[in-house]
Amino acid sequence: MTRQEPDGGDDGKQCGIQVIARAAAIMRTLGTHPQGLSLAAIAQAVGLPRSTVQRIVSALESEYLVEAARSGGFRLGPALGQLIYQTQTDIISLARPHLETLLERLQESVILATSANEKIYVVDRIVAEHELRVVFPIGSYVPMHSTAVGKALLSRMSDAQVRDLLPEPLPALTRNTHDLPSLLDELATIRQSGGLAADREEFIEGIYGFAVALDTYLGNYGIAVVAPASRIKGKDELFCKALLDCKRDIEQMIGAGKLPA
Structure with a gap:
């Protein structure tokens, strides 16, 4: 018998959509603050826990969609x-x-x-x-x-x-x-x-x-x-x-x- 990978179903799809929506909200916020924002300021602007924002920002940073700002915090990246x-x-x-x-x-x-x-x-x-x-x-x-x-x-x-x-x-x-x-x-x-x-x-x-x-x-x-x-x-x-x-x-x-x- 062939072993099938577990299917996340609708819950998995909804989770993925939510992550994308949150990442988009963070990038839109950074787009209006080109000088950069701290994680705390981003979290306040998008209404998410700081820990959640930190995970998403780290993922975006690894893809060069977000980068560290000279003044501290983060801004939109070169990608x-x-x-x-x-x-x-x-x-x-x-x-x-x-x-x-x-x-x-x-x-x-x-x-x-x-x-x-x-x-x-x-x-x-x-x-x-x-x-x-x-x-x-x-x-x-x-x-x-x-x-x-x-x-x-x-x-x-x-x-x-x-x-x-x-x-x-x-x-x-x-x-x-x-x-x-x-x-x-x-x-x-x-x-x-x-x-x-x-x-x-x-x-x-x-x-x-x-x-x-x-x-x-x-x-x-x-x-x-x-x-x-x-x-x-x-x-x-x-x-x-x-x-x-x-x-x-x-x-x-x-x-x-x-x-x-």
Whole structure:
């Protein structure tokens, strides 16, 4: 007779699902605290015993999904960055046709970006054909607090998470750059407006931008339109409508609620 391995059944499956859910909760918490968190702080944030958190963090650390932070505690590890990098090829190929439509509609440069600690990372961009045009190089890092796409992504966080993430005081890049209290006030307005954000010469003198965040199963990204202030002033309604249409079209295809089978 052949000896069969014992079957854990539904109880074993449920236990595995629970561990994955707990690991995901821990990683989401660390994702909003890039400076690192202690085991006790993680346990409090996710509502689990410290001993349970320690076991899960140790397992994640062995896979380089979590690593020790310089300031103590733990933060997200390099393996997660590799996974994100691998998904960027997908987001670029999927979003690119919609970015091209957005550029054709507005005749201004467009950007696809994601967050990288307190900065945004430019994943893709299409430059408008004007003598005077705005170019953000692919792969460049730009401050979140002074750009439209950065503020759109920040608006998805709580005020406490924003305070933890950003330096204080905020670097003043132009005379229009917000300090932290006024930035938090603007983020509240952005949340009420459906996630639409603007940069009116806050990053670079003479440059305006409008942006909106995307919620996709590939992660959180933002799309922005940037242009010289002289061409974009007074066109808020036109640009915001085009951005919302682009957001709708992309999320209909790869929205967070449309995970592939």
